[in-house]
Amino acid sequence: MSVSVSVIIPSFRGSPRLVELVKKLVEEDYESKEVLVVVDNPLPDVAEELRKQPVKTIFRNGRLGRVSALLEAFRQSSGDLLIFLDDDVSPAGEGFLSKIVESMRSIEIGEIMKKVGGRGLLAQSVDYEFMSFNYGSLMLARKVGRCLGINGAAFAIWRRSYERAGGFRYRIPDDFDLGIRSYLAGLRFNLITSPHVVNYAPSSWREWFKQRVRWGIGAAVWVRDNWRTLLRIMVEKPSLMLLLLFIVLPSLAPFMITILMNTLLEDRIIWLGILTLSSLFTSLLPFATILSYGLFVKILLFFTKTLIAILASFTVFSILYYRIAKKMGYRLKLGGLAFLYFVYSPLWFTLLLSGFIRVFVFKKDSIEGRP
Template sequence: MLSHLKISVLIPVFRESSLLESLLECLMRDPYPLKEVICVIDNPTEKSLMIVKKFGGKVKFILNGHRIGKVNALNEAFNHSTGDVLLFLDSDIKLPENLNSFLEEVVKEIKDVDLLDIKKKTIRDSFIAKITHYDYLCNSTTNWFFSKTLRKCLGFNGAAFAIKRKAFENLGGFRRVISEDLDLGTRSFLEDCKFKQAEKLEVYTKVPSTLKAWYRQRKRWGIGLALWIKENYKTLAKIMVKFPKTLIPSIFIISPSIILFLISIFIPTVISYESSTILLLTFLSSKLGFLIPPTLLVFLAVLLIKNLTLLLVSLLASTLFYYVTAKKLNYRFNPAEFLVFYLFLSPLWLLITVTNLIKVFLQPNKIKIDWKV
């Protein structure tokens, strides 16, 4: 019986979170009978201590007077847990209000798999949050694709996911790395853990509201991603060779700006050459008085239009693809917002990643980590 499975909800907090209180209230109201909530707080503030007092006896709190880091906090929470299913939640998320029991749905969806990724959507409280929404759509689409093709995953966003206790123990818990969620996903892939993208479940996560704050977060994520690639590039290459039909499309799905990058390498050069040639020939014709063969001008104009059309078609194709996947995965889709994401935020995220990859491989001594692993 599904109702006989106990679920442990594990929440790490650094100092405080503006959404922690509402998250705990939602979990306390959840009617699922066999549950426990464990919250580990590093260096708690007065606000966090007030929350501890309010939920004392209902939630198991572990308070650390200093910062032990997210990985250590998660593993410490696990050591105090007793559930058959482990649900890891960041402290800056909101649970949906349209479900009678979020926890019961988690237990239902994880029944036939070892690892369950829960869809993430942004709390749309700023312009940056509205645009970042499409980055989460790309991630969910990639995980859905892995779920349907391989039933395994290489990595996931650890803000909200569930894993069976036995699988977590077999994997040895979290390792002390920056991107502990990517690392756990990769090890689950190698151990053939069955993976699924949740169908009904979703959470809403708080994202940076300014470009500066977004950049700081992505810089940290970029370092973690680069270190993950450096540690696992041989393994990733082998997986790519073995499962090219899944891995190659996934690279373009998770980062649509790669398509834009490839187009920018070739198309602008051709467009610039053709348009410059047309202008030069027109200038020479007017100044020197010779006649340019009309067929040449027509030929160059056709090439120019062809390449501009190719660029436009690629934009429209990407928009159509993510519109369809948004409908499939129940994500909001606004073409204007997606265009900003496609042309600006996604390329910026790719640039941050590539920059950190170069540093990690060529200048590892210049990598500065100002947070606790």
């Protein structure tokens, strides 16, 4: 007897990628399936295309939010296995649903591996970054058997397990909130490496910047709300947690080296001032981020011992990432790794720290331009 599957897709406005995703799922050779699509303020052409498909569509006026859409779709779903997909992902290969079902037979919640589509340095950097996320999930699955946070762009969970964990709540970020509650509920976890989905990098650096502002604040809120659980896990698995931190956040190493080896107090004061400014006024974040990165480069150029230490850390990082890439089926380029380590990651880390200052120091978890 086949497992009944409900695929749930939330969307705002919709897009050609959403229509393409729905068509792919409809064409899947898996009988016991239903596809539920919730679209807030749908574009007319998207709504017209979706109405032609044999799926459950829920069109809503206004922007009611992702969690509201997920909860609405869940209430109308009937499948034993729930598969949540973002509206801009693309399943890779044939037999997507069948393979997901087979992968889920021995676990209760599974993150579907994500690779990044697109060209250029931005897409390449995000792809390498997602490789580290995938590997982090794989390490947690093998060493702990549970997940701390789930990437909500593509994952699967049994209905009974979803209910046991408490389902989605109105939290920031909603997917990581569900992930850590699955950890507390003891749900068995694994990374589903086959099949995978293709994510698409932001269309521009401006869009990437907006996304990372949200992610930075969301990460800070998640840590604030779950710090006791995270601290307990850190005490129980210190070496694993530290390794995961350095894999997922490559710029953590050069940051620590720069702070520890640079003795100029004025540099530290300027850097902290820039971070504080950017955390208070998100509209100034691009300017503040560039200034912060410029200070980082200045420290490298003026302090030879710092530069040597960071080049050594980059060598270790490259060896580690090449080993990870081999295990995960990725192909890396040294130039792309250098850009990731020396440019992309420091920019992202600055935005992340800015989000933490905003949430922990100024007690603000909104992303408006002014406090």
